[in-house]
Amino acid sequence: MKKVLIIAGFDPSGGAGVLLDVKVVRALNSYAASVVTSLTVQDTQRVYDLKPIDPHFFEYQLQKVVEDIKPDSLKIGLLGSLEIAKAVVKILGKYDLENVVCDPVLRSTSGFEFCKSEFVEFLKYDFFKACDVITPNKNEAEVIFDVEIKDFDEDVLSSIQEKMKKMGIKSCILKGGHLLGEVAEDVLITQSSIFRVYAKKQGFTDNIHGTGCAFSTAFATFLAKGYNMYDALKSTKEYISNLIYNSTKIGSGKLILNP
Ligand SMILES: Nc1ncnc2c1ncn2[C@@H]1O[C@H](COP(=O)(O)OP(=O)(O)O)[C@@H](O)[C@H]1O
């Protein structure tokens, strides 16, 4: 069985973070291990607060689990603090890990800012280059690449590709759930190619919670199974569309996914 290591935050309501990620890996018939970066106070309406785990304790956990289970892929979600992000880079430099997928969670769907500016700079210039692929949504991509994105036209994508080369970012999947229009389009940009996938948009993206977490985890799971990035993206897209179609209301706030 393929093993996916999840590095992410804890959302006690289960709509995002490790609780959701573990369910996604399991639903795709793979094994999930997890190191928690931070605890959040959160329900289906919004994020209220965040407390990062002690970075030394976090690093100790990560090192032990990496050495022991030897994961086939890594999904990195909410990091919680600059110190934890630095600990992850240290471990990535020490062990030869494959299929490192980073979902750059800068802000929650409900508007909670997870990263201060110094932290964002570290992610942009030190963290992302240590990963194989990053999966920003529209707003995150605007911050990371310092561009305004109205749609995924050729000029925007080429300018992002140029910036990726300068920043040492190997591959990037731009998620288009928050773009206007009837279609949910995502684009995989490598340093030499651009590949688009589409699905019919269902419901209202801002009213669904956890789609980015589930997306990056499913993608990491397909990579662990040996899919190349293009096939992993096609399978992830189909899987996410199905999860969104079956999303449900479990509290008074946003719809959640139920893998
Ligand atoms: N309303 C929707 N209908 C269908 N697919 C969607 C919808 N909203 C988002 N998606 C898809 O879900 C995934 C997560 O995208 P997005 O919502 O943009 O990221 P995030 O959750 O990080 O903000 C992408 O594959 C995106 O295209």
Ligand SMILES: Cc1ncc(COP(=O)(O)O)c(N)n1
């Ligand atoms: C622990 C944790 N990780 C990630 C997110 C982002 O997810 P979303 O953008 O759907 O709020 C979150 N709210 N909580």
